[in-house]
Amino acid sequence: MSIGINSLVKHKTGEIVGRVISMLSRQERPWAMVDWGNSGISMHALNDLIEVSQENRRL
Numbered sequence: 859m860s861i862g863i864n865s866l867v868k869h870k871t872g873e874i875v876g877r878v879i880s881m882l883s884r885q886e887r888p889w890a891m892v893d894w895g896n897s898g899i900s901m902h903a904l905n906d907l908i909e910v911s912q913e914n915r916r917l
Contacts, residue, residue, distance in 0.1 A: 867892060867907040875910060
């Protein structure tokens with residue numbers, strides 16, 4: 859699996875599941891804007907994110 863728009867992800871150091879809403883790939887490292895629900899929206903390098911399947915997510 860690869861991370862793309864609408865992918866469910868979590869940060870490698872956290873447990874909150876968010877949804878990728880935008881991506882920037884023209885940078886030295888690709889970045890994703892993630893909507894964490896009630897926790898807000900933030901930008902993260904793709905290599906800091908782990909894709910989770912809908913069956914395995916914990917909310």
